[in-house]
Amino acid sequence: MRLNFALTLLRIASLVIAATCCPGIGFAEDFPTRPVHMIVAFAPGGTADFTARIIADKMQHFLGQPIVIENKPGANGAIGAEYVAKADPDGYTLFFTTVGAVAINPALRSDLPYDPLKDFVAVGKAAVNSTILVVNADMPVNSARDLVDLAKRKPNSITIGITGRGAISDLGRQLFEDAAGIKLQGVPYRGAAPALTDMLAGHLDGLFGDVPTIMAQVKAGKLKALAATSSERSDIFPDVPTFVEQGFADVVGDNWDAVLAPAGTPAPIIAKLNATLVAAVNDPEVRTRLHNAGTTPAPSSPEEFDKYLRAEIARWGKVIRDKGITGE
Numbered sequence: 001m002r003l004n005f006a007l008t009l010l011r012i013a014s015l016v017i018a019a020t021c022c023p024g025i026g027f028a029e030d031f032p033t034r035p036v037h038m039i040v041a042f043a044p045g046g047t048a049d050f051t052a053r054i055i056a057d058k059m060q061h062f063l064g065q066p067i068v069i070e071n072k073p074g075a076n077g078a079i080g081a082e083y084v085a086k087a088d089p090d091g092y093t094l095f096f097t098t099v100g101a102v103a104i105n106p107a108l109r110s111d112l113p114y115d116p117l118k119d120f121v122a123v124g125k126a127a128v129n130s131t132i133l134v135v136n137a138d139m140p141v142n143s144a145r146d147l148v149d150l151a152k153r154k155p156n157s158i159t160i161g162i163t164g165r166g167a168i169s170d171l172g173r174q175l176f177e178d179a180a181g182i183k184l185q186g187v188p189y190r191g192a193a194p195a196l197t198d199m200l201a202g203h204l205d206g207l208f209g210d211v212p213t214i215m216a217q218v219k220a221g222k223l224k225a226l227a228a229t230s231s232e233r234s235d236i237f238p239d240v241p242t243f244v245e246q247g248f249a250d251v252v253g254d255n256w257d258a259v260l261a262p263a264g265t266p267a268p269i270i271a272k273l274n275a276t277l278v279a280a281v282n283d284p285e286v287r288t289r290l291h292n293a294g295t296t297p298a299p300s301s302p303e304e305f306d307k308y309l310r311a312e313i314a315r316w317g318k319v320i321r322d323k324g325i326t327g328e
Contacts, residue, residue, distance in 0.1 A: 041080025052096040058280035077101025085119035089264035107317035108166040123259040125300035130234035135206040144227040151182040161195035161207040169208035172229040179248040212294035
């Protein structure tokens with residue numbers, strides 16, 4: 001861990017040195033000279049918001065300028081995405097995004113006012129928030145398989161909260177229904193908080209929730225964690241198997257966070273931003289804070305994230321088209 005952190009700091013230093021001796025990148029040497037604005041497309045206090053604030057707090061230490069968090073919630077991230085897509089490509093406006101805004105929305109909405117592959121350039125992946133199926137502690141099930149058996153005995157009687165049409169939680173539920181050959185009763189909510197309240201009151205059976213949302217209640221024994229939709233087990237809940245491990249191969253959906261910039265942002269500035277992002281996420285204090293909040297650090301290079309984003313857009317596009325899912 002300390003070695004990786006030290007190497008990342010050396011990378012930042014090398015960018016500064018390179019800026020003084022390599023043609024064409026000298027303008028990155030003085031970047032930034034004023035505050036950088038990081039747009040979060042969700043309301044304050046949510047998972048994406050606090051993850052962005054933890055990371056930005058350390059990034060600004062390396063950059064030597066404040067990073068100002070601006071919340072622009074709405075339309076599953078589309079409002080914030082459009083704002084950044086139209087911003088000047090100078091490195092001073094960044095987009096802290098989740099999978100929904102740039103990998104799910106393109107297939108979900110035909111009127112999307114931006115193209116995630118044409119209007120943005122990758123700075124890097126930042127973190128992963130595993131989505132886990134949880135149920136009331138008193139339900140007589142202890143695995144996804146048990147829930148399938150119960151759902152087959154009592155068709156369309158198990159209620160599952162929906163916190164956003166086309167969100168990872170909603171798509172995970174639909175993938176699970178298809179893979180298991182069952183039908184769950186979806187109950188719409190305006191966010192995870194009211195759904196959790198109803199679960200704890202016994203009015204709702206289950207929910208596909210990200211780890212930061214359900215962590216405290218699971219650890220307190222008030223909810224049972226049955227399966228994770230992530231491609232790997234959550235390091236927060238290593239004892240909770242994935243759906244794949246339980247025989248549901250197609251029930252996979254990682255809920256990730258990443259940083260993008262407007263298309264046309266100079267490559268040297270992107271490189272400097274990525275170096276500071278990686279350094280921040282690899283900082284031992286930041287990793288501890290993220291872990292305690294239920295988020296798994298997952299930094300990447302711009303090239304790695306660009307390749308990953310393209311694969312995510314293709315995958316979710318196919319799922320949404322095949323199932324005929326439309327936006328709210």
